[in-house]
Amino acid sequence: MNKKTGGLAGLIVGDTAISTVGKEGLDLTYRGYSIHDLASESTFEEVAYLLIYGALPNKTQLIDYKKKLISLRELPAELKSILEKLPANTNPMDVLRTGCSALGCFEPESQQFHQQDIADKLIACVPGILLYWYHFHQNGKSISTTCNEDTIAGYFLYLLRGSKPNEEQRRAVDVSLILYAEHEFNASTFAARVTTSTESDFYSAIVSGIGTLRGPLHGGANEAAMELVSQFKTPDEAEKGIRALLEKKAKIMGFGHRVYKISDPRSDIIKKWSKALSANAKDGYLYAVSERIEKIMWDEKHLFPNLDFYSATTYHFCGIPTQLFTPLFVMSRLSGWSAHIIEQREDNRLIRPEANYIGPEPRAYIPLIDRG
Secondary structure, three states, X not given: OXXXXXXXXXXXXXXXXXXXXXXXXXXXXXXXXXHHHHHHHOOHHHHHHHHHHOXXXXXXXXXXXXXXXXXXXXXXXXXXXXHHHOOOOOOHHHHHHHHHHHHHHHOOOOOOOOHHHHHHHHHHHHHHHHHHHXXXXXXOOOOOOOOOOOOHHHHHHHHHHOOOOOHHHHHHHHXXXXXXXXXXXXXXXXXHHHHHHOXXXXXXXXXXXXXXXXXXXXXXXXXXXXXXXXXXXXXXXXXXXXXXXXXXXXXXXXEOOOOOOOOOOXXXXXXXXXXXXXOOOOOOHHHHHHHHHHXXXXXXXXXXXXXXXXXXXXXXXXXXXXXXXXXXXXXXXXXXXXXXXXXXXXXXXXXXXXXXXXXXXXXXOOOHHHOO
């Protein structure tokens, strides 16, 4: 591939009115709203509504939207049966991929289930898909996927633990969902738009996004960051370990970004939540460990932490198992993927780039009998 277009870096491949990423003077915005304002003042449900329906909801619209999401949480019995049959050691991202695909069979896109309704259904029930499977295989019990928690963050934490979460943890997860909700033409969003451009159905585009996010270069950095941070008990131990890894030229996940050049505007927001939660965590020292790793990476490599790095300890301090970190990314990004699917359909053209051929020149065909 021509180095100038490697990975499509720097190429504009389409228009969007949904978000800006790394644009000078704009930073990260969702439909024109600063990520800092949204994370400070809004809930994830407001942000999901903004992305899918194009405007922030008023009070009545938000109440109605939350009620709608609550009403959509129940899973079809046939889907539960499928989740029960999946192996206990299945990658949780594969569970979500399979669950969303199966739901598309039971409730296919149609006049009855149009695109916004499917987006809302997936946002509402994906936590239930994941945690129904998780509890069935981890704890040997079938859980109810309905409850009156009126936020996706609270719903997820309630299903995970079977009890009402505290407000600080609920809000920390809520803010993380806002931060992960949308990020322009990243790999999974572009995959969803490519699928949409073929005039495929809504579920197929979402499954494309999930499959792309499953790759460790896109969606697994928060899990990798947690595995790294948890190796160390003190900041000094972390410094020694990170320097040793850097000497070996090992890749340290959770640092740098393909688009941002100076800093990830989401990182400082989630870092504050990690620090706050660490005060009441039994292994709260992991926050200080993370800070030391951040310092070493900046001093030695001039790399800044991205959203994934402090999301790791934020989720950990909320008692969320590491294997569920990337699925939480899915729960959030469903809103952004849905917005892009809807936008792609509004002025659709098949996405079909050209390749730079680097193979052999034309040559004569050799019959099988003459190939030696």
